[in-house]
Amino acid sequence: MANILLLHGPNLSQLGSRDPEQYGTATLDDVVAAARAAAEAEGAELTHLQTEHEGELVSRIHDARTDGTDIVIVNAGAWSHYSYAIRDALELLTIPKVEVHLSNITAREPFRHTSVLTAVCDGAILGFGIDGYPLAVRAGLNLHDGVST
Numbered sequence: 001m002a003n004i005l006l007l008h009g010p011n012l013s014q015l016g017s018r019d020p021e022q023y024g025t026a027t028l029d030d031v032v033a034a035a036r037a038a039a040e041a042e043g044a045e046l047t048h049l050q051t052e053h054e055g056e057l058v059s060r061i062h063d064a065r066t067d068g069t070d071i072v073i074v075n076a077g078a079w080s081h082y083s084y085a086i087r088d089a090l091e092l093l094t095i096p097k098v099e100v101h102l103s104n105i106t107a108r109e110p111f112r113h114t115s116v117l118t119a120v121c122d123g124a125i126l127g128f129g130i131d132g133y134p135l136a137v138r139a140g141l142n143l144h145d146g147v148s149t
């Protein structure tokens with residue numbers, strides 16, 4: 001059974017009431033439930049962490065190197081745009097890594113156009129709101145199982 005680790009960065013705890021034009025009305029619990037349902041439908045298990053603290057996210061990524069995590073799905077929020085610490089931690093992980101953003105970051109303010117994480121992930125899913133999470137689960141499992149799409 002594949003173990004999927006879903007990671008969320010700052011302010012994503014506020015989903016549901018945070019800028020619904022960009023992020024929709026789903027809460028973080030809804031997002032995690034959608035990802036977990038997709039994982040469980042494929043016989044996989046999903047663990048989740050959301051944190052407002054960058055070091056906690058870095059440490060959790062380090063732990064994923066040895067705790068049996070098979071796939072990481074990460075929406076690091078604003079850290080995506082400038083955290084070389086999270087980038088370097090992800091780079092150390094040799095398992096499939098899928099980046100997700102609820103909004104299409106390339107169509108927003110210029111500071112959001114670049115994610116420093118994308119280059120150390122296998123790919124990124126942008127702009128599909130909550131629907132991006134089941135897609136990310138699918139993409140991560142296909143990479144894990146060596147299925148080409």
Ligand code: DQA
Nearest residue numbers: 011075077078101102103112
């Ligand atoms: C986000 C996009 C980021 O620019 C923003 O800071 C977030 C959410 C997204 O999911 O669209 O917190 O990662």
